Amino acid sequence: MEMKKTGTTTIGIKVKDGVVLAADTQASLDHMVETTNIRKIIPITDRIAITTAGSVGDVQMLARMLEAEARYYQFTWGKPMSAKAMANLLSNILNESKWFPFIVQIIIGGYVDEPTLANLDPLGGLIFEDTFTATGSGSPFAIAVLEDQYKKEMSLEEAKDLAIRAVRAAGKRDVYTGERKIQVVIITKEGIKEEMVEFKG
């Protein structure tokens, strides 16, 4: 089977009050737009979400596995799985399959004990980010915006605006990133809030 190129922009920003995840909502396959209305950020628990880039089937499988593992962890140990633990678990799962890998780039964002942001490559390479990260075909554009505008003392609201700006830049300059809607997920210690933001405006 011929591998076709898929495109996406997903980003994650960590500030002191929480984590912001944002992504475009277009699924593209090679030069065709499959749909402009999908969710690329998937909640795993009431405090952790992941962004998806790469093979949709692989990410969905991993999301189901993480959901089951998180619930099993909760019942076994009587406390919720932390985002750090989940990132490590996912890193292990990915690396176990290194000879037949999951084709994914995943960002994990969560606030269980503390704001946590991590980036995973297909073989399980795990980087805990203290500031921001971006994946997908549009990430070079997004990361430039983040690099320029990110400040450690940002409020959540400012982080959200920055996230939208970064995805917008990628949508304009990357052919494979959508420019219809942006999915924004904000995770604080109160839980997860989701918003769909119109691209224009």
Place this chain on the structure above:
Amino acid sequence: MAFVPPQAGYDRAITVFSPDGRLFQVQYAREAVKRGATAVGIKCKDGVVLAVEKRVTSRLIEPESYEKIFQIDEHIAAASSGIIADARILVDRARLEAQIYRLTYGEPVHLAVLVKKICDLKQMHTQYGGVRPFGAALLMAGVNEKPQLFETDPSGAYFEWKAVAIGSGRNTAMAIFEEKYTDDMTLEDAIKLAMLALAKTMEEPKAEYVEVAVIDVKEKKFRKLSQEELEKYFADILQKVEAEEVDEKEVDYADLDNNY
């Protein structure tokens, strides 16, 4: 050869039948349950209740480490009687199977499926060599479409009940259920009846010595009652406990063992 006990040797290996068709190791396992702390369960139209006696033997034990009702999944709970160590293994397996089911079929596991899986495991420990039976019975309660309550026996047999008790207080508790259980009870009634039955089996009935969990039909979520709630219910039933003498009399619920 004066003191050869009858049927000597048939209790050595679990896989060997005695000439009258019994597996003695399995019966001994059942005996371990009979000596265990009492656990009761009651099903009603709007939920299901589990309650257990906590035998805290020393004031130095950290009470919250002493747990006998286990959450298996969002909508399923289990209460154990017998050897706690054995029960823990069954509970772990049930938790795992519940999540494997969710992962495979994308929906919450049905209680009956889970009960069957646990009992398959228990049965295997009565037929294969190198193992011993689990010395624990579990009451498994949950809500899928409707509330359900199962008893699982060390042999691997399982039964669905409206109200049931296992452990040392079984006879007393079953007598109370036979008398007082009705099909139109509310969850509140069921909690009170469960606690009443439990209190009757205890030497010194106190809220600290019981653990109660409920799953209601609306939320379908496991919830353990707080100490304050237990105190409240206990205050309600305590006069009743003292007033009525339980007549442990005529009916001997040992007959129930013939079920297995």
